[in-house]
Amino acid sequence: MDELIDRCETNQVKHMMQLIEPQFQRDFISLLPKEVLMGHDGHVITCLQVSGDLIVSGSDDNTLKVWSAVTGQCVRTLLGHTGGVWCSQMSVATVISGSTDRTLRVWNAESGECVHTLYGHTSTVRCMHLHGNRVVSGSRDTTLRVWDVVTGQCVHVLTGHVAAVRCVQYDGRRVVSGGYDYMVKIWDPETQTCLHTLEGHTNRVYSLQFDGVYVVSGSLDTSIRVWDVETGGCVHKLTGHQSLTSGMELRDNLLVSGNADSTVRVWDVRTGQCLHTLQGPNRHQSAVTCLQFCRGLVLSSSDDGTVKLWDLRTGAWIRDLVSLQSQGSGGVVWRIRASDTRLVCAAGSRNGTEETKLLLLDFEPEERGGDE
Template sequence: MKAKSTEFISPRSERFKNRQLRQELADLSKQASDTSLISCNDIDIKLECPTTPCCISTPILSPCIKPARSKRRDTCRGTDTPSQLGRAKKRREDKRTFIPVIEAKTELVVTREEIKIIPEVEDWVRSFEQFSNSKQSLALSMLVPRCQPVRILELVELINPQLCRDFITNLPRELSLKILSYLAPEDLLIISLTSRQWYIMCSDLLLWKNKCNYLSQYEAITDSNALRKVISSTSKLSSHFGPQNKFKQLFLAKKSIQNNWRNSDKPPKILKGHDDSVITCLQVKKDLIVSGSDDNTLKLWSISSLKCVHILNGHTGGVWCSEFDGSIVVSGSTDRNLRVWDARNGNCVHVLEGHTSTVRCVSLCGNTVVSGSRDSSIRIWNVKSGKCVHVLNGHTAAVRCVKYNGEFVVSGGYDWTVKVWSPKSAECLHTLQGHANRVYSLEFDGEHIISGSLDTIIKVWDVRTGNLLHDLVGHRSLTSSMSLRDKILVSGNADSTVKIWDTGRGELKLGLQGKDMHKSAVTCVQLVDPFIVTSSDDGTVKLWDLTTGEFVRNLIQLKSQGSGGVVWRIFADQKRLVAAVGSRHGTEETRLVIMDFDL
């Protein structure tokens, strides 16, 4: 239908009084009816029309354009009466075929020349640009309330695209990575799903390397089923988005294992041994477990085969302590001797004689082992030659605990003191006095000594100066077990409580209490980020959240819990938990319980 140029206007164009302008644009619209670009006085309006006829709304006029590819035969509404136009407009809006200039399917390119069409608008814009910021804000606050709702909607649609900018891909890569570095790894995984560009940016190798800054936490995961599954699942993505990010894969594997700690219901594996005796010591290295007992023996177990590999016979008294580095086992007994064993064949390599009473504690580092005895002496041995290198005398009562890191020997005794020794000169460097009762437990990170005592107080010392740094007060009985990582200390006490301390500030962070707390003395604590694992005389092993202190779940509950069932020792790393359990009254069979979370 051929429209009259003087009548070819949209309903909204009645607001404009410039009839000559309406005539000019109407003529142009007829010329552009088979194109997708209208050019008028250097004005470019790019149209992206749908498959149905539509009216493209410009700031001045709404010409009707029927796209050439449309198969529908519709009459141009330009010559309809106002009432017909109103009804047609409503039908188009109902069918969502009417697309204002601000909708997504119409891309409007507006140049500054457009404003020159109406001089008064150009003057208004120039005046607005010359306003100060405060005057511009005032002008907008006065203008918006005077606008009709349809104008407000147009403003919103015009403003939104200005606010929705992909700043991550627009910024320099270094700056974008700096911004992303402040996000938690979990958040990086979520936003990487935004787009291809965001996925590539959020998979940056250095970004994830910094997230995995505690690499020691991931050592146990480098050879895990979880990591192999992650590598397999991401191999297809890597072919599209670039090489695989090993640090990101490690993190994903760790998250999978952590989820299993929280939720896995896989039945544990059981290793029965030591009859009804007490398991006094427990170490785990890779696939091997070493358990020592008051039945005078040690046993080497294979986790993969669930079999006892070797029984270490030789001691004539109960085994009270042992150390295991993966190749040799060193054990101390009530028979006053230490024995060095070859873990590969179970043979006794050396018998270390010299102590005159029960060997109560040992610490192994390299080829040197340090032993403490109830005879109040400390001995330093070479495990290769089996010779005693030094005897450290100074304690006036039994030595209950000892730590050795290659540079210092630290010992705690029943004489209420902690001593620092030089292993080379056998000289006592510091005697740390302050406890009011026996010292039962030690932690040592090379810089700070943490000592736990029957006096209920935990003390933090500087190993080089011997100065007391902090008193950690809060327990009500003997601190029997501690676990230290960086400046976070977890302590287990005979008062049945577990506490988390900041040793740098000397402050209590959290106490693991409430209705799920242990009902009897805590026997062992293990810090496995982001969890704490605790065991008790009440026959349970519990899992706690390190950050919040909240109880997660019971990992082990003995049938005879509360009636003699005991968890004596536990070992936990990122992938597994090994617990030595039994009872004092024959109500529970002595055994090792193995829980694997690397599924």
């Protein structure tokens, strides 16, 4: 009976994906390069945010840059951090950044003003997640801190990890964190208590997703685990990847995972079934660095210098959207961010073979040809 239920649920997921508007796929195929935005010369772009027509890139050069997606110009550089910027979040024109200098900064992206500098962590701020007016930061000092971005005050400190906190998710009610102590923790931030410690991973936890029902964690132990947020129980152990799961996205019970083994996998988190492994002759040739859902499509970037477009329903490769000149010899696409009308890619290299840049790809639906 359980197998029959699993098959029915899987068929429902596949049917849902078949209903996704095919016109969007045709639009994305028509994407053309619009701008190449040069900046952060010779450094790595570590984080990327997009809000409306503003793009914000953070780098290990200690700065963030604000770009206009309309003109392709750098409109301001956010100066103040004294160490590399490793993480960021953005809502409308408010940007929050975390750095190796142990601080967070709250910025007004339109004016360039640093509104608050948030002190409290005693080591690198490695991850953060913004919800409403509160941001939760995780640090190599093993703690998490909850901040009010309007007042700049630290309102809660969450202690319990015994190694660096590497990833965090926050939905306004619960905080979920993963660390180098192999643990995933679920917190009530208001009472500063750890509700569950999720044990099972046998190596560092690098990535998390949380939708209010399931917590999904990716680890250097090659597995992905699906947990029940209320009970803390492990619902599924997803196996198949061969290395570190560096990034994931979870939406409508569909999980997409990107791995250092150069593959992307699509899972049904209710059944634990792997629906697709995105590979084949046009697969990535090196570690997947970033990925994103876009309606019925998946975008993935890689150390191989490409951004690939995949069909979520069939798992088929559609096309390469970006292929750096130095792909295969050092070119890297570090980060991608996509909206319904725009794709932003942060690219460069670690050996000087490719200049650090942002690639802006755009399309205009009203300019399409006749109906098909």
